[in-house]
Amino acid sequence: MSNKDGKEAYIESLFSSIAPKYDLLNSVLSLTRHKAWRRFAVSKSGVKPGGKALDVCCGTGDFAFELARRVGSAGSVVGVDFSVPMIEIAKEKAARKGFDNVEFAAGNACTLPFEDDSFDCATVGFGLRNVADLPKALSEMTRVVRPGGRVINLEISHVRLPLLRPLWKFWFYFLTPRTASFFRAGRNAYEYLPDSVKAFMSREELAEQMTASGLVDVHYYDLMFGAVCVHIGTKP
Numbered sequence: 001m002s003n004k005d006g007k008e009a010y011i012e013s014l015f016s017s018i019a020p021k022y023d024l025l026n027s028v029l030s031l032t033r034h035k036a037w038r039r040f041a042v043s044k045s046g047v048k049p050g051g052k053a054l055d056v057c058c059g060t061g062d063f064a065f066e067l068a069r070r071v072g073s074a075g076s077v078v079g080v081d082f083s084v085p086m087i088e089i090a091k092e093k094a095a096r097k098g099f100d101n102v103e104f105a106a107g108n109a110c111t112l113p114f115e116d117d118s119f120d121c122a123t124v125g126f127g128l129r130n131v132a133d134l135p136k137a138l139s140e141m142t143r144v145v146r147p148g149g150r151v152i153n154l155e156i157s158h159v160r161l162p163l164l165r166p167l168w169k170f171w172f173y174f175l176t177p178r179t180a181s182f183f184r185a186g187r188n189a190y191e192y193l194p195d196s197v198k199a200f201m202s203r204e205e206l207a208e209q210m211t212a213s214g215l216v217d218v219h220y221y222d223l224m225f226g227a228v229c230v231h232i233g234t235k236p
C-alpha cells in the first residue's frame with residue numbers, strides 16, 4: 001500500500017466516523033460562521049441561475065446546498081465525496097430541505113467521474129487539505145470546468161493579525177479537541193484538524209499550485225482576519 005493509499009484510507013475512515021456529529025461540530029467550532037463563509041465563496045463562483053456546479057469533497061452537503069440556491073430550479077449541482085456516511089447525511093438533508101436540483105455521489109476527488117468541460121464552476125470546502133494528491137485533485141477540478149468557469153477553494157488558513165494569533169491558537173489547538181470530546185465527536189479526529197492546517201501549504205503556495213494546475217487570474221480573499229481563505233481561479 002502506498003503512502004497515498006494509506007492517507008486516503010485514514011481520511012475516509014476518519015470522516016466516516018465523525019459524520020453524525022460533523023454538522024454540529026462545524027457550527028460550534030466556527031460559531032456558525034461556516035455558513036457565511038460558504039455563501040461568500042459561492043458569491044465569487046460566477047455561477048448563474050440555470051448553471052451547472054460541482055462540489056468536490058462535499059461532506060454533508062452544505063456547500064452544494066448553497067450552490068443549489070444560486071443555480072435555482074433550472075440549474076443543477078453534483079456533490080462528490082468518498083465517505084459514504086457523509087454522502088448519506090447529505091442525501092437525507094437534501095430530501096428534508098426539499099432540494100431537487102442536487103445529486104450526491106460517492107467518488108474520489110483525484111479521479112472525478114465526469115467529462116471534460118462539464119461544469120460552470122467547481123468548489124471545494126475544507127477538502128483539499130485532506131486529499132492525498134492535491135495537484136491531481138486541482139487538475140481534475142480544472143479539467144471538468146468549462147473554459148471561463150471557476151475553481152473555488154474555501155479553506156482554514158492562518159490568522160494574519162499578530163495580536164489575534166495567540167487567541168486563535170488557543171481556540172484551534174486547545175479548545176477544538178476538547179470541544180469535540182465534550183460532544184463525543186471523536187477527540188482524535190479533531191486533533192487531526194489543527195495538525196492538518198498546520199501542515200498545509202500557505203495561501204501563496206496554494207495560489208501557485210492552482211496556477212500550476214492550469215488556472216489563470218488566481219487570487220484569494222481572507223475572511224476572519226485570515227483564519228479562513230477563499231481562493232479563486234479561472235479556466236482559460
Ligand SMILES: C[S@@+](CC[C@H](N)C(=O)[O-])C[C@H]1O[C@@H](n2cnc3c(N)ncnc32)[C@H](O)[C@@H]1O
Pocket residue numbers: 008011012015016056057058059060061062063080081082083086107108109110124125126127130131132
Ligand atoms: C472537512 S470535510 C468538508 C466537507 C464539506 N465540504 C464542508 O464544507 O463542510 C472534508 C471532506 O473531504 C472528503 N475527502 C477527503 N479526501 C477526499 C477524496 N480524495 N475524494 C473525495 N472526498 C474526499 C472527506 O470524506 C470529507 O467529507
